[in-house]
Amino acid sequence: MPKIKVPKHSPSIDMTPMVDLAFLLVTFFMLAAIPRETDPVDVTTPSSISEKIIPENNLTVTIDKGGRVFLNLSHADARTEMLQNMASKYKVGLTEEQNKKFTIMTSFGCSMKELPQYLDLTSEERKRFNTIGIPTDSLKNELKDWIYYGNIAALNTGQTKFLEAEMKGDKPNANDFKPKFILKVDGKAAYIFAQQVIDIFRDLNLNNLNFITSAEKAPK
Helix, strand or coil, X not given: CCCCXXXXXXXXXXXXXXXXXXXXXXXXXHHHCCCCCCCCCCCCCCEECCCCCCCXXXXXXXXXXXXXXXXXECCHHHHHHHHHHHHHHCCCCCCHHHHHHHHHCCCECCCCCCHHHHHCCCHHHHHCCCCCCCCCCCCCCHHHHHHXXXXXXXXXXXXXXXXXXXXXXXXXXXXXXXXXXXXXXXXCCCHHHHHHHHHHHHHCCCCCEEECCEEXXXXX
16 A cells, blocks of 8 residues: 655744734833933042942942032932931922932932922933032031931841841841942042041941942953
Protein backbone atom coordinates (compact mmCIF):
# COMPACT_ATOMS: atom_id res chain seq x y z
CA MET A 1 0.00 0.00 0.00
CA PRO A 2 1.49 3.37 -0.91
CA LYS A 3 2.30 5.75 1.93
CA ILE A 4 0.21 8.86 2.27
CA LYS A 5 2.34 11.92 2.13
CA VAL A 6 1.23 14.64 4.51
CA PRO A 7 1.92 18.06 3.03
CA LYS A 8 4.43 20.02 5.09
CA HIS A 9 3.69 23.60 6.02
CA SER A 10 5.94 26.10 7.70
CA PRO A 11 4.57 26.92 11.15
CA SER A 12 3.22 30.45 11.49
CA ILE A 13 2.86 32.47 14.67
CA ASP A 14 0.46 35.36 14.98
CA MET A 15 2.52 38.15 16.57
CA THR A 16 -0.39 40.59 16.78
CA PRO A 17 -1.27 39.89 20.45
CA MET A 18 2.38 40.18 21.49
CA VAL A 19 2.79 43.50 19.68
CA ASP A 20 -0.44 44.79 21.23
CA LEU A 21 0.79 43.78 24.69
CA ALA A 22 4.13 45.53 24.14
CA PHE A 23 2.42 48.78 23.16
CA LEU A 24 0.08 48.53 26.15
CA LEU A 25 3.05 48.12 28.51
CA VAL A 26 4.89 51.06 26.95
CA THR A 27 1.77 53.21 27.24
CA PHE A 28 1.27 52.19 30.87
CA PHE A 29 4.82 53.11 31.91
CA MET A 30 4.65 56.42 30.04
CA LEU A 31 1.46 57.41 31.86
CA ALA A 32 2.47 56.05 35.28
CA ALA A 33 6.02 57.37 35.37
CA ILE A 34 6.78 60.63 37.19
CA PRO A 35 9.05 62.85 35.10
CA ARG A 36 12.38 63.67 36.78
CA GLU A 37 13.08 67.36 36.85
CA THR A 38 16.49 68.74 35.98
CA ASP A 39 18.74 70.19 38.68
CA PRO A 40 18.47 73.97 39.07
CA VAL A 41 22.26 74.28 39.31
CA ASP A 42 25.21 72.82 37.42
CA VAL A 43 28.24 71.91 39.50
CA THR A 44 31.67 70.73 38.38
CA THR A 45 33.14 68.74 41.25
CA PRO A 46 36.84 68.07 41.85
CA SER A 47 38.06 64.65 40.70
CA SER A 48 39.27 61.72 42.79
CA ILE A 49 39.81 57.96 42.48
CA SER A 50 37.11 57.04 45.01
CA GLU A 51 34.66 54.37 43.81
CA LYS A 52 32.02 54.62 46.54
CA ILE A 53 28.42 54.66 45.32
CA ILE A 54 26.03 57.35 46.53
CA PRO A 55 23.67 55.72 49.07
CA GLU A 56 19.95 55.62 48.33
CA ASN A 57 18.72 57.27 51.56
CA ASN A 58 20.60 60.55 51.57
CA LEU A 59 20.48 64.28 52.19
CA THR A 60 22.66 66.19 49.73
CA VAL A 61 23.85 69.78 50.06
CA THR A 62 25.19 71.34 46.85
CA ILE A 63 27.29 74.51 46.62
CA ASP A 64 27.79 76.19 43.25
CA LYS A 65 30.86 78.20 42.26
CA GLY A 66 29.22 81.41 43.50
CA GLY A 67 28.58 79.97 46.96
CA ARG A 68 24.83 79.46 46.60
CA VAL A 69 23.51 76.51 48.59
CA PHE A 70 20.99 73.92 47.34
CA LEU A 71 19.53 70.91 49.12
CA ASN A 72 18.00 67.60 48.12
CA LEU A 73 16.48 64.82 50.23
CA SER A 74 15.69 61.41 48.79
CA HIS A 75 12.31 59.69 49.36
CA ALA A 76 9.09 61.59 48.74
CA ASP A 77 7.66 60.81 52.20
CA ALA A 78 10.70 62.28 53.94
CA ARG A 79 10.61 65.39 51.73
CA THR A 80 6.92 65.92 52.57
CA GLU A 81 7.56 65.67 56.32
CA MET A 82 10.58 67.98 56.11
CA LEU A 83 8.63 70.59 54.13
CA GLN A 84 5.68 70.52 56.54
CA ASN A 85 7.96 71.18 59.51
CA MET A 86 9.76 74.04 57.74
CA ALA A 87 6.54 75.64 56.53
CA SER A 88 5.13 75.45 60.05
CA LYS A 89 8.21 77.02 61.65
CA TYR A 90 8.51 79.86 59.15
CA LYS A 91 4.74 80.39 58.79
CA VAL A 92 4.78 79.85 55.01
CA GLY A 93 1.51 78.80 53.38
CA LEU A 94 1.74 76.36 50.48
CA THR A 95 -0.96 74.99 48.21
CA GLU A 96 -1.53 71.28 47.63
CA GLU A 97 -0.05 71.64 44.14
CA GLN A 98 3.07 73.34 45.51
CA ASN A 99 3.51 70.57 48.09
CA LYS A 100 3.22 67.98 45.32
CA LYS A 101 5.82 69.77 43.19
CA PHE A 102 8.25 69.84 46.09
CA THR A 103 8.14 66.05 46.49
CA ILE A 104 9.21 65.40 42.88
CA MET A 105 11.84 68.15 42.57
CA THR A 106 15.51 67.36 42.58
CA SER A 107 17.54 69.92 44.54
CA PHE A 108 16.19 73.36 45.41
CA GLY A 109 17.86 76.57 46.53
CA CYS A 110 15.98 79.60 47.81
CA SER A 111 14.82 81.22 51.04
CA MET A 112 11.57 80.18 52.74
CA LYS A 113 10.08 83.54 51.75
CA GLU A 114 10.84 82.80 48.09
CA LEU A 115 9.73 79.15 48.23
CA PRO A 116 6.07 79.55 47.07
CA GLN A 117 7.18 81.53 44.00
CA TYR A 118 10.07 79.12 43.41
CA LEU A 119 7.74 76.12 43.39
CA ASP A 120 5.46 77.72 40.80
CA LEU A 121 8.32 77.93 38.29
CA THR A 122 9.30 75.28 35.77
CA SER A 123 12.59 73.44 36.20
CA GLU A 124 14.18 75.60 33.49
CA GLU A 125 12.89 78.81 35.07
CA ARG A 126 14.37 77.79 38.43
CA LYS A 127 17.82 77.75 36.84
CA ARG A 128 17.38 81.44 36.00
CA PHE A 129 15.67 82.39 39.26
CA ASN A 130 17.46 85.30 40.95
CA THR A 131 18.20 84.00 44.45
CA ILE A 132 21.10 83.80 46.87
CA GLY A 133 20.23 80.15 47.54
CA ILE A 134 19.32 78.76 50.96
CA PRO A 135 20.43 81.30 53.62
CA THR A 136 23.32 80.15 55.83
CA ASP A 137 24.18 83.33 57.74
CA SER A 138 24.22 83.35 61.52
CA LEU A 139 21.12 85.55 61.85
CA LYS A 140 18.97 83.50 59.48
CA ASN A 141 20.44 80.04 59.08
CA GLU A 142 17.63 78.31 57.21
CA LEU A 143 19.98 75.61 55.93
CA LYS A 144 20.53 74.41 59.50
CA ASP A 145 16.78 74.01 59.95
CA TRP A 146 16.42 72.20 56.62
CA ILE A 147 19.17 69.75 57.61
CA TYR A 148 17.73 69.32 61.12
CA TYR A 149 14.20 68.53 59.92
CA GLY A 150 15.53 66.57 56.94
CA ASN A 151 17.48 64.27 59.24
CA ILE A 152 14.40 63.63 61.40
CA ALA A 153 12.23 62.93 58.35
CA ALA A 154 14.84 60.62 56.80
CA LEU A 155 15.19 58.69 60.07
CA ASN A 156 11.42 58.20 60.24
CA THR A 157 11.23 57.05 56.63
CA GLY A 158 14.22 54.76 57.10
CA GLN A 159 12.63 53.20 60.18
CA THR A 160 9.45 52.50 58.22
CA LYS A 161 11.41 50.89 55.38
CA PHE A 162 13.40 48.83 57.90
CA LEU A 163 10.23 47.47 59.54
CA GLU A 164 8.73 46.67 56.13
CA ALA A 165 11.83 44.68 55.22
CA GLU A 166 11.63 42.77 58.51
CA MET A 167 7.96 41.93 57.92
CA LYS A 168 8.91 40.44 54.55
CA GLY A 169 11.21 38.00 56.33
CA ASP A 170 14.44 39.72 55.36
CA LYS A 171 17.30 40.34 57.76
CA PRO A 172 18.00 44.01 57.12
CA ASN A 173 20.91 45.97 58.56
CA ALA A 174 19.55 48.98 60.47
CA ASN A 175 22.51 51.14 59.42
CA ASP A 176 21.55 50.72 55.76
CA PHE A 177 18.30 52.58 56.46
CA LYS A 178 19.82 55.53 58.27
CA PRO A 179 20.28 58.75 56.27
CA LYS A 180 23.68 59.54 54.77
CA PHE A 181 24.82 63.15 54.40
CA ILE A 182 26.56 64.31 51.26
CA LEU A 183 28.31 67.56 50.36
CA LYS A 184 28.76 68.42 46.69
CA VAL A 185 30.89 71.50 46.03
CA ASP A 186 31.87 73.11 42.75
CA GLY A 187 35.62 72.96 42.22
CA LYS A 188 35.74 76.75 41.69
CA ALA A 189 33.84 77.64 44.89
CA ALA A 190 35.73 79.38 47.70
CA TYR A 191 36.50 77.05 50.61
CA ILE A 192 34.75 79.35 53.10
CA PHE A 193 31.37 78.35 51.62
CA ALA A 194 32.05 74.65 52.19
CA GLN A 195 33.36 75.38 55.70
CA GLN A 196 30.08 77.11 56.62
CA VAL A 197 28.10 74.02 55.64
CA ILE A 198 30.51 71.65 57.38
CA ASP A 199 30.18 73.71 60.57
CA ILE A 200 26.39 73.36 60.40
CA PHE A 201 26.65 69.57 60.25
CA ARG A 202 29.05 69.65 63.21
CA ASP A 203 26.71 71.86 65.24
CA LEU A 204 23.95 69.29 64.66
CA ASN A 205 26.30 66.41 65.59
CA LEU A 206 25.88 64.88 62.12
CA ASN A 207 29.43 63.82 61.47
CA ASN A 208 29.00 61.09 58.83
CA LEU A 209 29.49 63.58 55.99
CA ASN A 210 30.56 62.34 52.56
CA PHE A 211 31.94 64.38 49.66
CA ILE A 212 31.03 63.93 46.00
CA THR A 213 33.81 64.02 43.44
CA SER A 214 34.09 63.17 39.76
CA ALA A 215 35.65 59.89 38.73
CA GLU A 216 39.38 59.85 38.03
CA LYS A 217 41.60 56.97 36.95
CA ALA A 218 43.84 55.66 39.68
CA PRO A 219 47.56 56.12 39.01
CA LYS A 220 49.31 52.98 37.79
